[in-house]
Amino acid sequence: MVAIGATISAFWILAANSWMQTPAGYTMNNGRAELTSFYQAIFNPSMMPRFLHTMFAALVTGAFFMAGISAAVLLKNRASPVARYTLKLAVIFGLIVSVLEAFPFGHIHAKEVAQTQPAKFAAIEGLYSSRTQAPLVMFAIPFTQPPQLKANMEIPGLLSWMAFGDMNAKIKGINEFPADDIPPLWLTFVSFHNMVVLGLYFIFVMAWAAWRLRRGSLFDGRRFLWLLVISIPLPVAACQLGWMTAEAGRQPWAVYNLLRTADAFSSNLSAGMVLASIVLFSLIYLLLICLYLYLLAAKVRHGPDAASEKELAV
Numbered sequence: 001m002v003a004i005g006a007t008i009s010a011f012w013i014l015a016a017n018s019w020m021q022t023p024a025g026y027t028m029n030n031g032r033a034e035l036t037s038f039y040q041a042i043f044n045p046s047m048m049p050r051f052l053h054t055m056f057a058a059l060v061t062g063a064f065f066m067a068g069i070s071a072a073v074l075l076k077n078r079a080s081p082v083a084r085y086t087l088k089l090a091v092i093f094g095l096i097v098s099v100l101e102a103f104p105f106g107h108i109h110a111k112e113v114a115q116t117q118p119a120k121f122a123a124i125e126g127l128y129s130s131r132t133q134a135p136l137v138m139f140a141i142p143f144t145q146p147p148q149l150k151a152n153m154e155i156p157g158l159l160s161w162m163a164f165g166d167m168n169a170k171i172k173g174i175n176e177f178p179a180d181d182i183p184p185l186w187l188t189f190v191s192f193h194n195m196v197v198l199g200l201y202f203i204f205v206m207a208w209a210a211w212r213l214r215r216g217s218l219f220d221g222r223r224f225l226w227l228l229v230i231s232i233p234l235p236v237a238a239c240q241l242g243w244m245t246a247e248a249g250r251q252p253w254a255v256y257n258l259l260r261t262a263d264a265f266s267s268n269l270s271a272g273m274v275l276a277s278i279v280l281f282s283l284i285y286l287l288l289i290c291l292y293l294y295l296l297a298a299k300v301r302h303g304p305d306a307a308s309e310k311e312l313a314v
């Protein structure tokens with residue numbers, strides 16, 4: 001029930017966010033956006049790619065959490081039937097969702113950004129001048145003054161092919177957009193590429209774990225179990241990097257091509273009030289996360305209860 005509730009809640013939050021990224025189903029009337037189609041507004045062009053990518057990001061996060069906690073229990077008690085069972089489940093599930101998160105869902109999402117938010121696409125891919133046969137940049141260090149990439153490792157033509165299905169397709173570079181319509185270049189490039197690197201790492205780790213499971217060595221290697229434990233926060237980091245890509249990438253717009261962030265603040269709130277509420281929220285969340293980590297550590301230290309161990313041992 002919690003999973004269903006969270007999914008429904010995510011749907012509506014992502015519908016609102018997606019509308020701000022790719023507004024649809026409205027008409028402008030005296031400077032006001034008025035709704036013309038509820039369906040088009042909800043299912044705007046970025047909604048389904050974002051919803052599927054975000055939901056699978058949550059499933060990857062859940063799989064790594066379950067795998068890491070099971071590994072922590074196994075490090076204390078190699079024989080625990082519960083931890084063996086939950087690790088096996090997390091690895092099989094984790095491999096499937098990690099692959100799907102990148103292909104097709106990550107790929108579809110990137111294609112959609114190429115079509116609907118070309119300035120964001122040029123920034124995240126590090127394409128600073130327009131190109132046919134645009135390369136896919138695997139690694140580079142971005143510089144902003146003037147925009148350029150150094151120490152690039154790239155595959156020629158692959159970006160044009162992945163985005164538009166044609167190696168010779170022209171992709172607009174940052175140079176074709178007015179200077180005050182482009183997003184922060186360094187942050188978008190770095191956050192996007194690190195999210196993708198983490199995505200490939202998740203596939204690699206889960207595939208390795210599945211291979212060890214097949215060979216019967218998954219529960220024994222202490223170093224591999226430690227790798228699973230320290231990987232627990234990485235999908236959370238990938239999610240944060242994803243949101244940085246999406247939100248920094250849509251700047252300078254609050255609503256893409258309609259309302260600038262600079263014009264979107266509430267004039268009846270003072271900067272002090274905003275700061276105070278950020279500080280209060282941060283304190284509340286800090287308190288909650290401390291409580292959560294404390295309870296989690298206590299639960300893991302205690303391990304599965306004897307009745308469940310007995311039930312699964314049979």
Ligand code: HEM
Pocket residue numbers: 021046049050051053054056057058060061101102103106107109110113120195196197198199200202235236238239240241242243245246247249
């Ligand atoms: C491995 C290949 C991946 C590709 C090609 C990819 C592609 C993308 C793209 C293009 C965006 C930006 C969308 C926008 O600006 O509107 C994005 C955002 C995002 N990504 Fe990824 N991603 C990948 C892996 C991951 C992984 C492994 C996670 C987390 C486990 C993740 C979580 C997110 C989140 C939470 C967002 C923000 C919400 C959204 O716009 O969908 N991504 N991703």
